[in-house]
Amino acid sequence: MSTELRLRIISGIILAIVTLGATWLGGIAFRALAGLICVLIYYEWSNMTRLAEKDYRGFAFGWLASAAVALNLVAGDQGLGVPLVGGFTLTALLITWVRKGTGWLPSGILYSGLSGISLAAIRDGDQPGLVAMLYVFAIVWATDILAYFVGRRIGGPKLAPRISPGKTWSGAIGGTMSGVIAGCAVSLAHFPGLSIRTVVLAFVLSVASQAGDLFESFIKRRFGVKDSSHLIPGHGGVMDRVDGLVFACFAAFLLAILHAAWSTGGGTSVAAYVFGL
Structure with missing residues (x-):
């Protein structure tokens, strides 16, 4: 195992522990x-x-x-x-x-x-909020991982060759499908049944996470940089790790606000919107 790969693995484990630990504690x-x-x-x-x-x-x-x-x-x-x-x-x-x-x-x-x-x-700060965050994590991570492997396995037409030459339509579709499945699995593990809104939102958040990835790729290409920074050994910067996550969070947050503004009933939290509580 190379030194760079070892460093990447160690950094990844530490990041996962910190992120999931803070998420659990709320x-x-x-x-x-x-x-x-x-x-x-x-x-x-x-x-x-x-x-x-x-x-x-x-x-x-x-x-x-x-x-x-x-x-x-x-x-x-x-x-x-x-x-x-x-x-x-x-x-x-x-x-x-x-x-x-x-x-x-x-x-x-x-x-x-x-x-x-x-x-x-x-x-x-509550249990539904924890599930909502895990729901978003699952969608974004499944989308990212499966988009990479499906894209490499199947290949085909490029998704946005001028922005990110390595991304393909096959990877985007495979990533979206896996993201929807992962989000639905998290929801079913904590709540009885599965609403249409939860399924559709999983699709929207998966697409949004890929849009966030492309957005950061555009900025880096625009300014000629490889990584957003070198803050995380072996991984680049924070934006390199959370580009898809923050776009998915933007989408969930803004949709929940719009729903709360136009709805005559129901909860106003993001978790209440996602799971129809």
Whole structure:
């Protein structure tokens, strides 16, 4: 076994223990993890897009914004999260317009902020929140793993050759099918029966996770970088590991908000929306 592979395995095990441990504990442990992910995503985003070189004051404002969002996550005030990210993003847009800066500043604040908020909102603090988070994990991980193996085995037409030459339509379809199966399995393991919404949402989240992977590939290709950073030995950066996960969380979180806004009854949490509680 090569040194690089050994390092990758060890890092992967540590990441899995930390992530699953915080997910199991929930509460402040998971909110702290979500806040850390928020800050690290902004760090990697700003490095990849070279924000400091283009607009140092805007870059510093982005750090202020991501730190404030992360601290709010740890404090547990979920109601303030979206307005906080929205306010910082609009302010960054104004700064960009006045100073003729780069649009990568407000987009970085929005992306990193929503990453942390959606993760924390899905896990919440109760048992359904734990199941909802495991449901999303299962979909994203099954999609990622099976898309890789099916794509290598079957091959065929490329999914997005200009963005990620290695991805194929066969891999995308195989990954989506496995993601739906994994999500349904988690749901059936904890709740009686299976609603159409849970099945359809598993499909949507699987597609969203692949879109997140392509989105990060686009950014890296746009700026000519191989990895988002070198924070995780053998794995690259945090964005390299959570690109699909955060897009899936975005989708679940935003759909739950829309459902709560338009529905006359039912729960307002993401778990309540996913499982029809």
